[in-house]
Amino acid sequence: MADMKPETEQQPAGEGCPVEFTLEIIGGKWKGIVLYHLIGGTKRFNEFRRICPSVTQRMLTLQLRELETDGLIHREVYHQVPPKVEYSLTPLGQTLVPLILQMKAWGETHRKDINAKKTAAEQS
Numbered sequence: 001m002a003d004m005k006p007e008t009e010q011q012p013a014g015e016g017c018p019v020e021f022t023l024e025i026i027g028g029k030w031k032g033i034v035l036y037h038l039i040g041g042t043k044r045f046n047e048f049r050r051i052c053p054s055v056t057q058r059m060l061t062l063q064l065r066e067l068e069t070d071g072l073i074h075r076e077v078y079h080q081v082p083p084k085v086e087y088s089l090t091p092l093g094q095t096l097v098p099l100i101l102q103m104k105a106w107g108e109t110h111r112k113d114i115n116a117k118k119t120a121a122e123q124s
Helices: 018-026 031-038 045-051 057-069 097-123
Strands: 073-078 084-089
Touching: 018 031, 031 045, 031 057, 031 073, 031 084, 031 097, 045 057, 045 084, 057 073
Parallel strands: none
Antiparallel strands: 073 084
């Protein structure tokens, strides 16, 4: 594995930390979830609404548009009645699959312990 130590060298002016940049692109409550579910294949808007019932239509639309603008997902509009729109990962979006799957594995591994610590802290 590549050296995972934080860089101590300064970034070129205006570029900022690469982790910060990555979080700007995929951060937020819904983008990672959208990307995770697109790993399994193309999804329609209403499929995301069923997968993530607590996301509002407005927020889901905003997150999908941002992911599309950043080139991570492709929006395919089928001109038919009723209209049909499908979302899929672009080749750039596919490059995030290992990261998303590592995040999934980390969550599976550590969720129980972290939730237990949160519960203990709330009770004290």
